[in-house]
Amino acid sequence: MTGAAETPLRAALRGLRTELSLPDDFPPEVFAEAADAARSPELAGHADATDLPFLTVDPPTSTDLDQAMHLERRAHGYRVHYAIADVAAFVRPGGALDAEAHRRGTTLYFPDGRVSLHPEVLSEDAASLLPGRVRPAVLWEIDLDPEGAAVATRVRRALVRSRAKLDYAGVQRQIDAGTAEEPLALLRDIGTLREEQEVARGGISLNVPEQEITEHDGRYGLAYRAPLPADGWNAQVSLLTGMAAAHLMAESGTGILRTLPVAPDGAVARLRRSADALHIDWPHHVPYARLVRSLDPGRTDHAAFLQECTTLLRGAGYTVFDGGDLPVPAVHAAVADLYTHCTAPLRRLVDRYASELCVAACEDRDPPEWVLAALPALPKEMAEGTRRANTVERESVDLVEAALLKDKVGEVFDGYVVDVKENEPATGTVHIDAPAIVARVEGTAPLPLGERLRVRLAQAAPGTAKALFVPA
Secondary structure (H helix, E strand, O other): OOHHHHHHHHHHHHHHHHHOOOOOOOOHHHHHHHHHHHHOOOOOOOEEOOOOOEEEEOOOOOOOOOEEEEEEEEOOEEEEEEEEEOHHHOOOOOOHHHHHHHHHOEOEEEOOEEEOOOOHHHHHHHOOOOEOOEEEEEEEEEEEOOOOOEEEEEEEEEEEEEEEEEOHHHHHHHHHHOOOOHHHHHHHHHHHHHHHHHHHHOOOOOOOOEEEEEEEOOEEEEEEEOOOHHHHHHHHHHHHHHHHHHHHHHHHOOEEEEEEOOOOHHHHHHHHHHHHHOOOOOOOOOOHHHHHHOOOOOOHHHHHHHHHHHHHHOOOEEEEEOOOOOOOOOOEOOOOEOOOOOOOOOOEHHHHHHHHHHHHHHOOOOOOHHHHHHHHHHHHHHHHHHHHHHHHHHHHHHHHHHHHHOOOOOOEEEEEEEEEOOOOOOEEEEEEOOOOEEEEEEOOOOOOEOOEEEEEEEEEEOOOEEEEEEEO
16 A cells, blocks of 8 residues: 555544544553552562563564563463462552543554553553563463363462563474474463363364555555464463453452353354355254364365354343352353453453452452552443454444555456354355455345355545445
């Protein structure tokens, strides 16, 4: 995309920020409080764990590093050391910084920057688990048996120091080449065992290639990013920690869960109709989770079905409980177990509270009053923050698509149909390989779900008209 083509895109991105009433920057009092906290965090009660050689695995350009890990073998299994940035060491309850984090809820990512949950002096410096820096953390120690099942969990505050900042592609190369040292090589072993545990309990991880906005020399594009095995292994360690946290809170009687109800029968019936339309064999005795794992996202019919499967993951939310009474439902249907968000406190408000609840549970004491006072409002705050984040992600991709295509109206592209509206079979979504576009398609006859289709671009203008295709 040329510089001239970027101009309407940047204007549209500014317009999106205005439309969503997003702040340009932090208020002066928030900056001042963050700067003071960066200079003098609350470190009372932090043990010294700087002898553990932690490492981080993140996208190459990330500087807001929430998690670091160290993996080791035990006589009868494995031990996962998982350090989570201790944001509570920097944020004073009831202060300006705390209030601003509650207003924001989550970090929002735009192609041309971000609207952070916390000022950069914390999120990308003093609180971030950057390599070579001593940082306060909430340190998880989770023991696994030889099959990868969790058998013991401990949580404490500690000072940690990461030794290396790695990215997914580099981790994959080292492990595949056999050059990874044992703490990193164990990521494959533990990740694979945890994937097997997920299969056994009926959990689901959808391997759907995602559109990704790329940037090179200030110019934006789109690409499909198929997750690497290392992505999945790393995600399993985070998932393990979220499940351990949820069980700790459930045992203590107070907490906040990430919940997802089981999909209603109507949604599953619709998915079965999609499988039939795509000629995917789904015997009635085969569980949904097993079918999903058998699919190849490189096939157009399978990719379309996986896209349809995402409809069963709608309806996730946050649910608070106390007095020992778990909510109904308490389980996250896709995880197939109790689960909570606790591993990304630099970017997500609720995680700071989950960490505090788990530390209190492990120390066999009541949670701090500031945590209990904030809990009732957190589900609504997080729902609003998540809604904004999803809107920013979706609208940003739409704007980049329109900018890439604005000079190609009338041209014909090869694609395949990944979704068809149930009550409007002539309307759906088309996936185009080059450029990496997923956009609306409208015809006059029913669209062929999962099949190749040549389409013509009918409109595209950033900030004015989202990309729209018609059958060619």
